[in-house]
Amino acid sequence: MIEVSGLRKRYGQTMALDGMSFTVTPGRVTGFVGPNGAGKSTTMRVILGLDAADGGHALVGGRPYRSLRSPLRHLGALLDAAALHPGRTARHHLLWLAHSQGLGVRRVDEVIELVGLAPVARRRAGGFSLGMRQRLGIAAALLGDPPALMLDEPVNGLDPEGVVWIRGLLRSLAAEGRAVLVSSHLMSELQDTADHLVVVGRGRVVADTGVAELIEAASGGRVRLRTAEPAAAMDALARAGAVVAATGAGTVTVSGLVSERVVAVLGGSGVPFSEVAAHRATLEEAYMELTGDSVEFRAGLRASGSSRSSGSSGSWGDGR
């Protein structure tokens, strides 16, 4: 279990953490999500004792990380995949880490196998692609077979096969009963990975909720309609008392009427349609709904144009 309570941290004029509090419980993947600059990395550094907080505390298994005798056996972390000695081979990097924690060579070879780096284990890490470095960082995090894992933007730099792989890995680590915290500034990255979300903005928690509950709440009785005549459909449905919105080319989202009533109204008005279905919100829509009353926060989210977004929707990058 990782517990963060009332963390505060100021860098000059910037309040990086402003009362950050949440718990990462075993057996599930907790997504740690928010726009660039929300305080995710700072929180993770404080948990690891790499930065000191001005207030509050962070505990791993009930104790400060720095007080643990073999910390890699308690919490494995990947914060910065570039943080390795470029002249060392992947295997030597892990051997050196294992040695510092009293772990054997066999575990090194196991984690190399687990992350798929066996063919390049004897190559210098300096020549690795970002994706290979991410895998090496994950191998290091797994070295001590820890009950808790914490990964900062782990899919960053991975190709599609790597993304699928890491999703599966995180899910299986949680299924083994481990506490898994994974950060992302892209909601869409967490849609198929996280069970629970800690949503942050401006150094504090905006929401701490199950993914299923969040989507359920945001889906809230809406109906999605596909039609070749959206304007006529919207007119007819609005006259029947619905609140309607065009949500794409030929798609309309309807609130205030159940599916059967939508079909009846359209039929009665002679408006053609090809599909009427209960709307299921995406995680990203749920998120926007959640933060809808926090204008400043949303304005921050919309500062897009990110080079990290790789074209997917829901990019909150600021181009750093």
Ligand SMILES: Nc1ncnc2c1ncn2[C@@H]1O[C@H](COP(=O)(O)OP(=O)(O)OP(=O)(O)O)[C@@H](O)[C@H]1O
């Ligand atoms: N060492 C530092 N010196 C000065 N300011 C810092 C430092 N580290 C973080 N900050 C500031 O603290 C705030 C929180 O940054 P942090 O990196 O924790 O956010 P984040 O949510 O991890 O963002 P990202 O998605 O970009 O990694 C930002 O405004 C950032 O500029």
